[in-house]
Amino acid sequence: MGRTLAEKVWDDHVVRRAEGEPDLLFIDLHLLHEVTSPQAFDGLRKSGRQVRRLDLTIATEDHNTPTLDIDKPIADPVSRVQLETLRKNAAEFGVRLHPLGDVEQGVVHVVGPQLGLTQPGMTVVCGDSHTSTHGAFGGLAFGIGTSQVEHVLATQTLPLVRPKTMAITVNGELPDGVTAKDLILAIIARIGTGGGQGYVLEYRGSAIEKLSMEARMTICNMSIEAGARAGMIAPDQTTFDYLEGRVHAPKGEDWDAAVAYWKTLKTDEDAEFDAEVVIEAAELSPFVTWGTNPGQGAPLSAHVPDPASYEDASERLAAEKALEYMGLEAGQPLRSIKVDTVFVGSCTNGRIEDLRAAAELLKGRKVADGVRMLVVPGSARVGLQAVSEGLDVVFKDAGAEWRHAGCSMCLGMNPDQLAPGERSASTSNRNFEGRQGKGGRTHLVSPQVAAATAVLGHLASPADLSDAPVAAGV
Amino acid sequence: MEAFTKHTGRAVPLRRSNVDTDQIIPAHWLKKVTRDGFEDGLFEAWRKDETFILNQPERKGATVLVAGPDFGTGSSREHAVWALQNYGFKTVISSRFADIFRGNSLKNGLLTVVLDQKIVEALQELSENDPQAEITVDLEAREVRAEGITASFELDENSRWRLLNGLDDISITLQNEADIAAYEAKRPSFKPRTLEV
Missing domain, CATH: 3.30.499.10 (Aconitase, domain 3)
Known part of the structure; x- marks a missing residue:
C-alpha cells in the first residue's frame, strides 16, 4: 500500500x-x-x-x-x-x-x-x-x-x-x-x-x-x-x-x-x-469568530448563535460563557459588532501579501473615528519590503500605526495590548479570553476583513466598502 | 523528572471545556526564565472571581484536577504544566487533552489521565457533593478509584515506564548515540545549514 x-x-x-x-x-x-x-x-x-x-x-x-x-x-x-x-x-x-x-x-x-x-x-x-x-x-x-x-x-x-x-x-x-x-x-x-x-x-x-x-x-x-x-x-x-x-x-x-x-x-x-474531510471552496465566504476559541466562528453574513441551539451540553455552556465574555447577544448580526482596535500582523497574517491586501483596501480611505489600527510586519524584512512598495505610507495616510516587526498584539507579551473590554478585529490566530490583553475581546479575521472593518468601524468585508468614499485624486 | 506511581488526594472539579493554556498561565507570566514560581499565575484571570472553584476554602490543598474536555489547547507553553505543578496539582483528569500539553505533562511527571466523559462527570459530581472526597490515581494498576467509582485508563507502556521510574528522556536518547551519528552521516548534502561549519 x-x-x-x-x-x-x-x-x-x-x-x-x-x-x-x-x-x-x-x-x-x-x-x-x-x-x-x-x-x-x-x-x-x-x-x-x-x-x-x-x-x-x-x-x-x-x-x-x-x-x-x-x-x-x-x-x-x-x-x-x-x-x-x-x-x-x-x-x-x-x-x-x-x-x-x-x-x-x-x-x-x-x-x-x-x-x-x-x-x-x-x-x-x-x-x-x-x-x-x-x-x-x-x-x-x-x-x-x-x-x-x-x-x-x-x-x-x-x-x-x-x-x-x-x-x-x-x-x-x-x-x-x-x-x-x-x-x-x-x-x-x-x-x-x-x-x-x-x-x-x-x-x-x-x-x-x-x-x-x-x-x-x-x-x-x-x-x-x-x-x-x-x-x-x-x-x-x-x-x-x-x-x-x-x-x-x-x-x-x-x-x-x-x-x-x-x-x-x-x-x-x-x-x-x-x-478525511471534504470542503467545497465555492460554498465559502468571509469568515470571522464570535467566541473565545477559534472553533467558535461563522460566516460574516451570519448572526451570533444562540447557545440554546447547541445539543451538546459542554458546547452550550462554552457558547454561553463565550457570549458573556465577549459582550454579545444571541441573534445579533456579526456585521453589527463594533470594534475599537484592528490588528494586522502575526505569524498567521504578517507577510507581505497580507500587508498588500490590507493596504489595497485602505488606499485613499480612512480608519474610522475611534478605531486604532496597528500594522505590524511579521519580520524586519517584510517591513522593509512594505516600505519599498510604499505600503507604510498608505497605512499612515489612512490613520493606521505602522510598527516594527514582532508577535506584538497577537499575544500581548509586549506593550501592544487591548485594555479591558476593548474589542479587536485581529488577523492573528487565537481569540482566547485575555489573549490580547486582560479583558480584551478578539474576533479573528482575514487581512481584508481587518482593513474593511477598520474603515467602517464594525466587522465588515471588502464588498461592504463599495459605499465608503475613496478620497479624490487617489 | 519526579517519578509517579500512585497518588491520592482531594479534587478540584473544573466544569469548563476547551481550557486553553492562555487561561492556565497567561502570557505575561511567560517572561520568567525559571521553571518555578508560576503558582500565582495559574488560572490568574478566573481567580479574580471570588466564586471561582479554586478560591473556595474547601478546595485548598486539593491535588487532583478534574477538568472538562479538550484541556490544555492552544500554545505549546510548558509553563502551563509547571504552573499546575507549582500550585500543587499532581494529576489532571479529562476526557480529552490537547496533544502538546499532554506531551509536556508526561515529561514533567504531571500525570494526565484520559477517562470517558461520563466517568469524568461522575468524579466531578462526587467532588462537588463532597469536597473531602479523595480520588486515587494508580499508575501501576492504570486505575482511578474513588467512592463508588473504579475506572481503568490507558497510557502507552513507554510513557508509563518513564513515569514510574522518573526517567530523563535525554539520557535514554543519548544511549543511542551510534544510531544518531549513523543517521547524520547519510543525510543528503542539500539539506540546509544555519551556519557554515
Missing part, C-alpha cells in the same frame, strides 16, 4: 525504531526564541551538555520585543531580562541569533521560510505551537515544549509516537474576496478545536494547489487551532519557485538533487488516510 506525504517524511527521519518504543526522529531544523528556551539552556548547563548541531539551530527575538522605539532599551525589565538571557545563551553555546534591530529579526515562523531554511521534506521544530506554519512546504513541522527543546538541543532528535493522518480536501476554487484565512477558520469551525487531535493534517485539492506559498503558510499555521500538531501541503512548482534563490536554498547540483527528491513528496494514489 502507498504512503501519505506525512508517512514519507516521517520514515525518512527515523533514526531508530524498536518494538514498544516511540520512534526516534531526526530534526532538520530547530528554531528558538526567547520565551520557551531559557529553561532548556539551563537544563543543558546543569547536565554539562552542549548543543549537538549548531548548524541546524537558529534563534530570533519576537514574542517580547517592542514594536516602537526599538533602538532604546526595552522598558519592561522582565522582558528585557528574558531577551538578555537569550542573547547570553546564544553567545555561550554558539547559536546563531537575530536580535531586535537585526535585519533578519522577526516572528520565528516568518524568518525561517524567508531565509529559505524551511524546505520540503524537512522536520522542523520550535518551542511554539505555530511551528505548524512550516508544513506549508511539505515538511513535518510542529510545536514542542521546553523539555523537548532541551532534548533537541542536546540530541538533535525527538522520541515521538507516529501520528494518524487526516486529509482535508478542498475542491474547486475560492470565490473572489475569500482568503486562506477564511478557509482555515471555516475548517476549524467544521472539525472543532479538538478535531485534529492526534493527527497530522494534509491539506489538498484544487483550491489548495492554487494558493500562493504565503497563503499556504496561513492555512498550516492554524492547524494547531484544530487540535493538530502539524499540517502540511505537498510541495509543487509554487513551492520550488518560492525557494529558488533564497539565501539558504540549495544551489547548483544540490538544487537539482533537492528538487528531484521534493517531487517524490506527495501522497501515493493508493495511500489511505485515517480520516
Whole structure:
C-alpha cells in the first residue's frame, strides 16, 4: 500500500525504531526564541551538555520585543531580562541569533521560510505551537515544549509516537474576496478545536494547489487551532519557485538533487488516510469568530448563535460563557459588532501579501473615528519590503500605526495590548479570553476583513466598502 | 523528572471545556526564565472571581484536577504544566487533552489521565457533593478509584515506564548515540545549514 506525504517524511527521519518504543526522529531544523528556551539552556548547563548541531539551530527575538522605539532599551525589565538571557545563551553555546534591530529579526515562523531554511521534506521544530506554519512546504513541522527543546538541543532528535493522518480536501476554487484565512477558520469551525487531535493534517485539492506559498503558510499555521500538531501541503512548482534563490536554498547540483527528491513528496494514489474531510471552496465566504476559541466562528453574513441551539451540553455552556465574555447577544448580526482596535500582523497574517491586501483596501480611505489600527510586519524584512512598495505610507495616510516587526498584539507579551473590554478585529490566530490583553475581546479575521472593518468601524468585508468614499485624486 | 506511581488526594472539579493554556498561565507570566514560581499565575484571570472553584476554602490543598474536555489547547507553553505543578496539582483528569500539553505533562511527571466523559462527570459530581472526597490515581494498576467509582485508563507502556521510574528522556536518547551519528552521516548534502561549519 502507498504512503501519505506525512508517512514519507516521517520514515525518512527515523533514526531508530524498536518494538514498544516511540520512534526516534531526526530534526532538520530547530528554531528558538526567547520565551520557551531559557529553561532548556539551563537544563543543558546543569547536565554539562552542549548543543549537538549548531548548524541546524537558529534563534530570533519576537514574542517580547517592542514594536516602537526599538533602538532604546526595552522598558519592561522582565522582558528585557528574558531577551538578555537569550542573547547570553546564544553567545555561550554558539547559536546563531537575530536580535531586535537585526535585519533578519522577526516572528520565528516568518524568518525561517524567508531565509529559505524551511524546505520540503524537512522536520522542523520550535518551542511554539505555530511551528505548524512550516508544513506549508511539505515538511513535518510542529510545536514542542521546553523539555523537548532541551532534548533537541542536546540530541538533535525527538522520541515521538507516529501520528494518524487526516486529509482535508478542498475542491474547486475560492470565490473572489475569500482568503486562506477564511478557509482555515471555516475548517476549524467544521472539525472543532479538538478535531485534529492526534493527527497530522494534509491539506489538498484544487483550491489548495492554487494558493500562493504565503497563503499556504496561513492555512498550516492554524492547524494547531484544530487540535493538530502539524499540517502540511505537498510541495509543487509554487513551492520550488518560492525557494529558488533564497539565501539558504540549495544551489547548483544540490538544487537539482533537492528538487528531484521534493517531487517524490506527495501522497501515493493508493495511500489511505485515517480520516478525511471534504470542503467545497465555492460554498465559502468571509469568515470571522464570535467566541473565545477559534472553533467558535461563522460566516460574516451570519448572526451570533444562540447557545440554546447547541445539543451538546459542554458546547452550550462554552457558547454561553463565550457570549458573556465577549459582550454579545444571541441573534445579533456579526456585521453589527463594533470594534475599537484592528490588528494586522502575526505569524498567521504578517507577510507581505497580507500587508498588500490590507493596504489595497485602505488606499485613499480612512480608519474610522475611534478605531486604532496597528500594522505590524511579521519580520524586519517584510517591513522593509512594505516600505519599498510604499505600503507604510498608505497605512499612515489612512490613520493606521505602522510598527516594527514582532508577535506584538497577537499575544500581548509586549506593550501592544487591548485594555479591558476593548474589542479587536485581529488577523492573528487565537481569540482566547485575555489573549490580547486582560479583558480584551478578539474576533479573528482575514487581512481584508481587518482593513474593511477598520474603515467602517464594525466587522465588515471588502464588498461592504463599495459605499465608503475613496478620497479624490487617489 | 519526579517519578509517579500512585497518588491520592482531594479534587478540584473544573466544569469548563476547551481550557486553553492562555487561561492556565497567561502570557505575561511567560517572561520568567525559571521553571518555578508560576503558582500565582495559574488560572490568574478566573481567580479574580471570588466564586471561582479554586478560591473556595474547601478546595485548598486539593491535588487532583478534574477538568472538562479538550484541556490544555492552544500554545505549546510548558509553563502551563509547571504552573499546575507549582500550585500543587499532581494529576489532571479529562476526557480529552490537547496533544502538546499532554506531551509536556508526561515529561514533567504531571500525570494526565484520559477517562470517558461520563466517568469524568461522575468524579466531578462526587467532588462537588463532597469536597473531602479523595480520588486515587494508580499508575501501576492504570486505575482511578474513588467512592463508588473504579475506572481503568490507558497510557502507552513507554510513557508509563518513564513515569514510574522518573526517567530523563535525554539520557535514554543519548544511549543511542551510534544510531544518531549513523543517521547524520547519510543525510543528503542539500539539506540546509544555519551556519557554515
